[in-house]
Structures are given as structure tokens and as C-alpha cells.
Amino acid sequence: MSGHSKWATIKRKKAAIDAKRGKIFTKLIKELMIAARDGGGDPEANPRLRQAISTAKAANMPNDNINRAILKGTGDLEGVTYEESTYEGYGPGGVAIFLEVLTDNKKRTVADIRHLMNKHGGNLGENGSVAWMFEKQGQISLSADGLDENTVFEEALEVGADDFSNNDGEFIITTVPSETVNVSDALSAKGYEITSSAVEMVPKNTVKVEGNDVGRLMTLMEGLEENEDIQNLYSNFDLDEADL
Numbered sequence: 086m087s088g089h090s091k092w093a094t095i096k097r098k099k100a101a102i103d104a105k106r107g108k109i110f111t112k113l114i115k116e117l118m119i120a121a122r123d124g125g126g127d128p129e130a131n132p133r134l135r136q137a138i139s140t141a142k143a144a145n146m147p148n149d150n151i152n153r154a155i156l157k158g159t160g161d162l163e164g165v166t167y168e169e170s171t172y173e174g175y176g177p178g179g180v181a182i183f184l185e186v187l188t189d190n191k192k193r194t195v196a197d198i199r200h201l202m203n204k205h206g207g208n209l210g211e212n213g214s215v216a217w218m219f220e221k222q223g224q225i226s227l228s229a230d231g232l233d234e235n236t237v238f239e240e241a242l243e244v245g246a247d248d249f250s251n252n253d254g255e256f257i258i259t260t261v262p263s264e265t266v267n268v269s270d271a272l273s274a275k276g277y278e279i280t281s282s283a284v285e286m287v288p289k290n291t292v293k294v295e296g297n298d299v300g301r302l303m304t305l306m307e308g309l310e311e312n313e314d315i316q317n318l319y320s321n322f323d324l325d326e327a328d329l
Contacts, residue, residue, distance in 0.1 A: 091323050093285060094253050112316055113141045114154040115187045119167055121158025132263060136284060139266045143282045165189050172198055173215045176305050177206040178298035181215035183286050185317040194314040205305035218321055219286040223265030225258040226281045244271035288321030299324055
């Protein structure tokens, strides 16, 4: 199995108690719009849109918000035009950072990213500088509370999962990207409550961060996460829970 994403775990735990639901929805709406713009408004004929809808529903986004975002993407409702891009670099402790961006002002976004990286001990790199350290995978998470690990493992494999792990009180089910929605839907049909379902860049290996680098890295990651132009943020760091 690839190295688990500590940042993904941290984000999922924060999302469970995050009161700033509006910011979460903003990023989900942008992905719905882009997916509908590029592949059309029919989720059955547009795998990216189907995944975006699944992710939005896992975050408890109301159906009206989802449908409105799709209509904006297809041009049936007026909306903002967003441009997609990726950025790569390194953070404190030499960890890799990979950013997926959706923005209506690329110059503003790259200036904001560079400022945050420089301020907190990171630096932007060339395209391809860290992408090779990650692998795109479907990641489905369930709370482990009250569930039998062996049962979940067996049923996840039955519906097409590739891998399974018990990580910090949650079950992480790994799939090939194209099967993420199918596996998530099949698990939901079996009565499991999906806490998140998305295609993510999962690190192939992790880098341990210690000492002063932990605080600097967390400040950088949180600053990048707060930027609404940064759609997805990935890193290959690992650290002890006691350091958080």
C-alpha cells in the first residue's frame, strides 16, 4: 500500500467539527462547475461529475446547491469562469507539496502561494518536481466506531476495493480512481456511512517531520488550505500525533 496521507487524515478530522462549512462548499461547488463545464451535466456520461456529486453528498451539501453548481458549469446559469492548474514544491523538513488550483485570477493565486511558501519555510518548484512522489487513488473513509474490521474488509473487497487500512480510528478503503464512486455507492447500499469519498494524490512514501519543522509545516499547510483558490492540497509528511 502507498504511504498514507497524514494531511488527508487531519483534514477529515477537522471537517467533522469544522464550523466554516461555507468554505468547504465553495471548493466543492467549483469542482462541480468545472466537471460539468468540461464533460457535460449528465453524471452517467461524465465520470468526473459523478465523482464530484458523490464527494459533495458525502460532505452533506444540499441537492439544490449541487444542481445549481452543475447548471452554472453547463452555462444554463451565469457563473464565474475558472482555470485549472497545478503547483508543486517543498515545505519545512523537505516534504513534498502538491497543489490543485481552480482560480479566476492565476497571477493572484500564484503570488499568494509563493508568499505563503516563502513565509513559512517552503518553496515552489518546477512542474514535475514532486508529482512523481504521489499516486492518484480513490480514497473512501468510514468511521471505525462500532464496526468489525474483518467484516468491513471482506465487504469492501467484495464490491471492488483494492486495499484497506485502519488508520487513526477510521477505515480507509482504496480503489482505482475510476471505481471510487461505484465502490462508495455499493458500501452505502450495504448500510455503511461514508464520511468522505474522493480521488486523491496519495504519497508513495512518507517523510518524517520533527522538531521546529512540525509547527512551521502545519502553519503553512493550514494557510494553503484556507486559500479558496487551492482546490486540493497534498503532502507526503508523517509526524507523531503528540506533535500536533
